[in-house]
Amino acid sequence: MRFLPLIWKKKTDSAFFGEFLDHAASALLAALFVTAFVEFPFQAHSLEIKSLALLPVLFSYFRWKNLGLSVVLGVLAHFILSQFT
Amino acid sequence: MIRKMSERASWYRGFLASFSIALGYIPAGITFGMLAQLSGWGRLETILTSGCVFAGASQFAMISLGSSLFPGMVIPLFLNLRHVVYSLFVASRFRLQKPHIVAFGLTDEVFALAQKTxxxxxxxxxxxxxxxxxxxxxxxxxxxxxxLASYHLFVSSLLFSLTPLFLVLLLPTLRGSRIWSAILGGAIALFCHTLGYTSLGILLAGVLSPLLVMEGKRRKGRERPE
Incomplete structure (x- = not known):
């Protein structure tokens, strides 16, 4: 299933398709983010911790634009918040 | 010679970039290994499943479906339909020499990081x-x-790493009308996620949101001259 579109590529090149994929990339990333962020059964406490843990991620991203560092800071913040709240 | 070195350097850069994925994959892989053992799978069988299937959601579904063959084959197919959109994206962005290798390794997180190269x-x-x-x-x-199960808090924090990863990859794409695609995609995925159809929601988000936003842009463009 992952392989076939890579072979069909030649039949799908077009301006419409290029624009479609640009938009699809943002939509998919948003979808992946939302589904990773919200868990079911819904737990308000867990969502609070996650939301707070994303603050250093945002700060780090806008300050240094470093993906790895931002992710590690997020994980550390989540761990610390889980321990003390 | 120089070309070969630069190709090797690219490979290493890619491998290093995978460390941010590893933060989430290692605990998720551990969870899969533990669950499979608890469900009565053999050790070799479990490791081979990860080695051959390499698709988290499908593998967890395989555990819950047990020994029922037909659902065990069909449900992972549906769960992975979203990969068709990922492959289309990669196919349009890269001049692929070995599509079969790229296809095998194309997961949610790899797709997300592929935006950067x-x-x-x-x-x-x-x-x-x-x-x-x-x-x-x-x-x-x-x-x-x-x-490892005794370190529950640490494992759950590591599993959280995928959330900031997706967020940090999403942020730079939020320009112009793509913001609307992201909002719509997020809303569609969240709605389906609430109903328990997470994978379908991601697929619909990737297909419907761009179509709706592009149609909206087209209509707006048509109205403007009047």
């Missing part, structure tokens, strides 16, 4: 790293799962 070697390094850490996590889960 147009270099196939980088993608190979990235996929190799992701694959290695997924199989490594499964192996650790199979052999040391009981011991």
């Amino acid at each position: 147009k270099d196939e070697r980088f993608l190979w390094g990235l996929e190799t790293g992701a694959y290695f850490f997924w199989v490594l996590g499964t192996t650790v889960g199979v052999f040391g799962g009981d011991f």
Whole structure:
């Protein structure tokens, strides 16, 4: 299933398709983010911790634009918040 | 010679980039290894599943479906339909020399990181790293799962790493009308996620949101001259 579109590529090149994929990339990333962020059964406490843990991620991203560092800071913040709240 | 060195450097850069994925894959792989053991799977069977299937959601579904053959084959297919959109994206962005390798390693997280490059070697390094850490996590889960289960908080924090990863990859794409695609995509996915159809929601988000936003842009463009 992952392989076939890579072979069909030649039949799908077009301006419409290029624009479609640009938009699809943002939509998919948003979808992946939302589904990773919200868990079911819904737990308000867990969502609070996650939301707070994303603050250093945002700060780090806008300050240094470093993906790895931002992710590690997020994980550390989540761990610390889980321990003390 | 120089070309070969630069190709190798690209591969290493890709492999290093996979470390951010590893933070999430190792604990998820451990969880899969532990669950499979608890469900009565053999050790070799569990590790081989991770090695051959390399698709988290499908593998967890395979555990819950047990020995029923037909659902065990069909449901993972539906769960992975979203990969068709990922492959289309990669196919349009890269000049692929070895599509079969790229296809095998194309997961949610690899797709997300693939936005940052147009270099196939980088993608190979990235996929190799992701694959290695997924199989490594499964192996650790199979052999040391009981011991690691006592560090529940640490494992759940590591699993959280995928959320900031997706967020940090999403932020730079939020320009112009793509913001609307992201909002719509997020809303569709969340709605389906609430109903328990997470994978379908991601697929619909990737297909419907761009179509709706592009149609909206087209209509707006048509109205403007009047």
